[in-house]
Structure formats: structure tokens, C-alpha cells
Amino acid sequence: MSLPHADRRLAVLLQICALLAAAIVLLILLFLLKESLPILQHVALSRFVSDASWHPLQGLYGLTPMLAATLSATLGAVLLAAPLGIASALFSRYYAPPLLAACYRRLIELLAGIPSVVYGFWGLTTLAPLIGRLHPPGVSLLTSMLVLALMILPTVALTVDAALAAVPVAYLRSAAALGLSRWSLIGGVALPVARPGIVAGILLAAGRAIGETMAVLMVTGNVVQLPRNLFDPVRTLTANIALEMAYATGDHRAALFVSGLALMLLVLVLVATAELFSKQRRHV
Amino acid sequence: MKKPGIIIVLTLITGAVWFFLQSQPSEPKIEKLVLTGSSTIAPLAAEIGKRFESLHRDVRVDVQTGGSSRGISDARAKLAHIGMVSRALKDDEKDLQGFTVALDGIAVILNKANPVAALDKQQIIAIYTGKVVNWKDVGGNDAPITVVNKAEGRSTLELFLHYFGLKNTDVKPQVIIGDNQQGIKTVLGNPDAIGYVSVGTAEYEAGQGAAIKLLPLDGIAASMENVRNRSFPLARPLNLVTHSEPAGRVKDFIEFAESPQVHDLIEAQYFVPAPR
Numbered sequence: 125m126s127l128p129h130a131d132r133r134l135a136v137l138l139q140i141c142a143l144l145a146a147a148i149v150l151l152i153l154l155f156l157l158k159e160s161l162p163i164l165q166h167v168a169l170s171r172f173v174s175d176a177s178w179h180p181l182q183g184l185y186g187l188t189p190m191l192a193a194t195l196s197a198t199l200g201a202v203l204l205a206a207p208l209g210i211a212s213a214l215f216s217r218y219y220a221p222p223l224l225a226a227c228y229r230r231l232i233e234l235l236a237g238i239p240s241v242v243y244g245f246w247g248l249t250t251l252a253p254l255i256g257r258l259h260p261p262g263v264s265l266l267t268s269m270l271v272l273a274l275m276i277l278p279t280v281a282l283t284v285d286a287a288l289a290a291v292p293v294a295y296l297r298s299a300a301a302l303g304l305s306r307w308s309l310i311g312g313v314a315l316p317v318a319r320p321g322i323v324a325g326i327l328l329a330a331g332r333a334i335g336e337t338m339a340v341l342m343v344t345g346n347v348v349q350l351p352r353n354l355f356d357p358v359r360t361l362t363a364n365i366a367l368e369m370a371y372a373t374g375d376h377r378a379a380l381f382v383s384g385l386a387l388m389l390l391v392l393v394l395v396a397t398a399e400l401f402s403k404q405r406r407h408v
Numbered sequence: 409m410k411k412p413g414i415i416i417v418l419t420l421i422t423g424a425v426w427f428f429l430q431s432q433p434s435e436p437k438i439e440k441l442v443l444t445g446s447s448t449i450a451p452l453a454a455e456i457g458k459r460f461e462s463l464h465r466d467v468r469v470d471v472q473t474g475g476s477s478r479g480i481s482d483a484r485a486k487l488a489h490i491g492m493v494s495r496a497l498k499d500d501e502k503d504l505q506g507f508t509v510a511l512d513g514i515a516v517i518l519n520k521a522n523p524v525a526a527l528d529k530q531q532i533i534a535i536y537t538g539k540v541v542n543w544k545d546v547g548g549n550d551a552p553i554t555v556v557n558k559a560e561g562r563s564t565l566e567l568f569l570h571y572f573g574l575k576n577t578d579v580k581p582q583v584i585i586g587d588n589q590q591g592i593k594t595v596l597g598n599p600d601a602i603g604y605v606s607v608g609t610a611e612y613e614a615g616q617g618a619a620i621k622l623l624p625l626d627g628i629a630a631s632m633e634n635v636r637n638r639s640f641p642l643a644r645p646l647n648l649v650t651h652s653e654p655a656g657r658v659k660d661f662i663e664f665a666e667s668p669q670v671h672d673l674i675e676a677q678y679f680v681p682a683p684r
Contacts, residue, residue, distance in 0.1 A: 342593075
């Protein structure tokens with residue numbers, strides 16, 4: 125690579141910035157390992173999966189119910205938000221008049237900017253009592269799915285919108301020239317071409333749902349148990365850390381870092397999957 | 409361009425590791441004050457310690473937990489300068505010097521819409537262990553009870569369980585909350601909920617017009633006043649203990665912890681400063 129002198133200096137500077145960002149991720153991982161080491165030395169890793177419940181002060185460290193809660197809440201939120209988000213993007217890209225589409229997009233961006241604690245507060249004071257009337261106590265897996273779906277809806281809508289915008293105009297024109305109806309154009313050309321981008325966007329939204337803490341902490345009830353139905357209160361991994369970290373010491377504290385590690389691995393898997401899909405996009 | 413990138417990564421990682429290893433403080437002249445014991449007092453002691461350190465640059469306050477019994481045994485064996493004990497001293501512990509820094513009290517709270525005006529100890533135990541699941545069994549409406557419990561590690565949970573003679577694995581909660589505020593919000597949003605929070609917070613919120621009521625225990629109203637004059641039963645003193653008459657830095661620290669200079673720290677943890 126032969127770059128002009130000034131460009132080369134900029135390249136070095138940018139490299140340093142990028143490496144710093146990468147180093148921070150590695151350091152966080154190292155830190156998590158270092159903090160969870162004290163407990164991993166005398167409690168077998170398998171006990172975090174096999175223990176019957178989470179009572180760290182009584183020596184029980186089962187993370188499985190919380191892992192299940194995190195996954196089911198995220199899955200529920202994605203199942204709700206993905207169709208809505210895709211529909212919203214299709215509307216603003218292909219059906220809405222330009223002026224309305226622009227306003228609509230601003231509105232969705234605004235929705236994305238609302239702090240999560242506000243969603244949580246709304247969920248706790250409005251949504252939970254409503255669901256409580258249906259089936260007490262109201263704070264439940266369902267409540268967290270609904271709140272999370274609302275939170276990630278703008279992420280899905282905006283990324284899908286961007287993916288649709290990236291569909292080459294030539295494709296659409298050719299399709300139109302063949303006399304395809306608008307719906308066949310969307311279903312036959314636009315969506316398949318944008319598919320990798322859409323999937324990556326949905327996985328990004330799922331990552332946000334997994335990591336969400338404050339809103340979930342307020343609306344799930346935080347009881348450590350395997351959810352049997354949608355109205356059961358559950359506790360997610362993130363809520364577990366936020367709830368107990370302030371007062372945890374010794375093994376309890378280290379066990380919380382293990383839940384952090386589990387969460388990090390979960391997100392890692394998700395990011396890797398997203399990466400796989402975005403790689404596919406380059407071959408289109 | 410590949411090579412310098414790798415060198416920078418290596419330099420950064422080595423630097424970071426070196427920084428980690430170096431981060432253990434190794435100042436020789438600093439006097440260390442070791443406090444061990446109750447995890448209830450530890451956060452408060454750490455806060456007081458920070459303020460004490462900022463006033464005395466040559467002192468490091470090291471707070472370790474391990475329960476009140478460790479506080480007693482460490483103070484006795486002189487393993488710690490000060491032991492932290494979150495209960496009244498027993499008769500066979502009178503060889504130690506005890507100093508009450510603060511008082512901790514808990515109020516059982518209900519939504520104002522709930523007609524139940526009082527519950528006795530047995531009824532509260534039955535509700536929390538899941539033996540009574542409907543308010544009509546304790547004189548209320550025909551509605552399922554939502555039991556609100558605290559997250560593991562909280563001092564309010566520890567005191568609550570101790571007073572009612574329960575283990576946390578016995579409790580059958582529907583909601584688990586973190587701080588006192590969340591407990592109050594949960595009871596506000598659910599007329600059939602029962603929860604417990606620090607007396608300090610509950611009294612403040614009820615005074616601000618929040619629709620909660622504080623249940624009396626054994627006929628004694630749950631109030632800061634009754635915690636302060638020690639008539640409210642669901643309360644305990646938070647003590648610092650020393651092996652013998654404190655001297656030097658230890659004496660300074662205990663006097664500082666008893667002084668009005670730390671009242672804001674005590675209240676921030678929802679404890680009541682001990683009356684002098």
C-alpha cells in the first residue's frame with residue numbers, strides 16, 4: 125500500500141484508535157475472568173448449570189433459570205418486534221408519500237432515543253398493573269417481552285429501512301419494467317436482496333434486548349425460576365447483576381461476575397452470528 | 409502496514425498487564441485500619457472510611473466482610489482493629505467495647521387500598537412462606553397476595569429473615585426487588601402486594617403522599633421515632649466493637665463514626681443515626 129505521507133499519518137492514528145477500542149473489549153473480558161476466578165477455583169463450573177436455585181449466600185449458584193429467562197424474554201421481544209419493524213420499514217420505504225415517510229422516520233428515531241429507564245418506569249406503573257388485572261402479580265415474562273419489544277422496535281425498523289435503501293435502484297427499475305406489482309416487487313426482489321441486512325439488524329436488536337437491564341429489572345419481578353407460562357415472574361442475567369452487585373461480597377460477588385461472563389458469551393455468540401450474515405451480504 | 413499494527417497491539421496488551429500488576433498499592437508509611445464483620449455495616453463503614461481517609465492522609469481504611477460473628481472473633485483475636493456487629497452484643501461478649509453508630513429498622517408496607525390494618529407475626533410468616541395466599545384469610549378482600557421480597561445480600565432481607573426466623577429458601581415470593589424505592593413503587597402499583605422496606609424510606613415516602621401504609625408490629629407503630637427510642641421490635645443496633653479501650657487512630661475513627669459529621673452517610677444508607 126503506498127499512501128501519501130499525510131494519509132499514512134492519519135492511517136496510523138486511526139489504527140491506534142481502533143486498537144484501543146479492541147483492547148478495551150479484551151481488557152473487559154480479562155477483568156471478568158479475573159474477578160470470577162476466586163469462585164471458579166473452588167466451585168465447579170458445572171454447578172452454575174446444575175444447582176437447583178440461586179441462593180449464593182447458601183452456596184447455591186444455579187444460573188440456568190436466569191439463562192432461560194434471558195433467552196425467552198429476548199426471543200419473545202424479537203418475535204414481536206421483527207414483523208412490526210419490517211412492516212414499518214416497508215411502509216415508510218414503499219407505501220408512504222415522501223413527506224409522511226420523512227416525518228415517520230424522524231418519529232421512529234425519536235422512539236430509539238428514549239432512555240430505557242423511562243420504558244421501565246412506564247412498564248412498572250402502567251403495563252404491569254394492566255397485566256396484573258389479567259393475571260397477578262403483573263410483573264412477568266410477558267411484561268418484559270412487551271417492554272423489550274417496544275424498545276427494540278425502532279432498532280429493527282431503522283436497520284431494515286437502511287437495508288431496503290441499499291437495494292440497487294436498477295433491480296427495482298428492472299422489476300418495475302417487467303410489470304411486477306408493488307407487492308411482488310417487494311416480496312420477490314427487495315426483501316430477498318436486503319435479507320442479510322435485515323437479519324443482521326434483527327440480531328443487533330436481539331443483542332440490545334439481551335443486554336437491557338434497567339427496564340427489565342423493573343418489570344420482570346426478578347424471581348429466580350424457570351418460567352412455566354408467560355405470567356410467571358422471572359429474573360434475567362443482567363437484572364441479577366444489577367440487583368445484587370451493590371451488596372455482594374466474597375463468593376457472592378464472584379458468582380455475579382460469572383453471570384456477567386455467561387452474558388458476555390451469549391452476546392459473543394450473537395455477534396458472531398450477525399457477522400456471518402453480514403459476510404453473506406458481500407456475495408450478493 | 410500489517411507489522412506496526414501487531415507491534416502496537418502487543419505494546420498495548422503488555423502495558424495493560426503491567427498496569428494491572430502495578431496497581432497494588434505499596435506505600436510504606438501509611439497506617440492501615442482494618443475493619444471486619446457484618447456486611448450490613450460494611451458499605452456504611454466504607455463510606456465513613458473514605459471520608460476519614462480524606463481527612464487523615466496517612467490512614468488507609470480497609471473494610472472486609474464475613475458476618476457479625478467474624479467481627480466479634482476478629483476483634484477478640486486482634487486480627488482486626490475494629491469489628492462490625494449488626495446486632496446487640498450478647499452477654500458473653502461484654503468483654504469487648506461496643507459503640508452503636510446507627511440503628512436499622514424495617515417496616516412492612518401495604519397499598520392504602522388494602523383494608524388490612526395490621527398483621528401479627530404468625531400471619532406475616534404464613535404469607536411469606538406461601539401458606540396463606542389470599543388476603544381473605546387474614547381479614548382482607550378476596551384477592552391473591554403478591555409477596556414482595558428483597559434481593560439476596562441486602563441487609564433489610566437479612567434483618568427481616570432473622571426477626572421472623574426464616575431462611576431465604578423458605579420464602580415464596582412473586583416479586584423480588586432491589587432497593588427500597590423499587591419496593592415502594594411495586595406496592596403502589598399493586599393493591600394486593602405486601603412488601604418491606606427500611607423505615608426511613610417508607611416514612612419519608614408516606615409523608616410525601618405516596619399511597620402506602622406502614623403496618624404496626626406488636627401494636628407499635630413503624631416510625632423513625634420508635635426506631636430511635638428502641639421500642640419498635642423489627643430493628644437492631646449497628647455496632648463497632650474493639651478488643652479494649654480504643655486509642656490512637658482507632659479512637660479517632662470511632663469518634664468520627666459517632667459524630668454528626670457522618671449523619672448524612674448514615675441516612676443515605678437508610679439507617680437512623682444512634683441517639684447520643
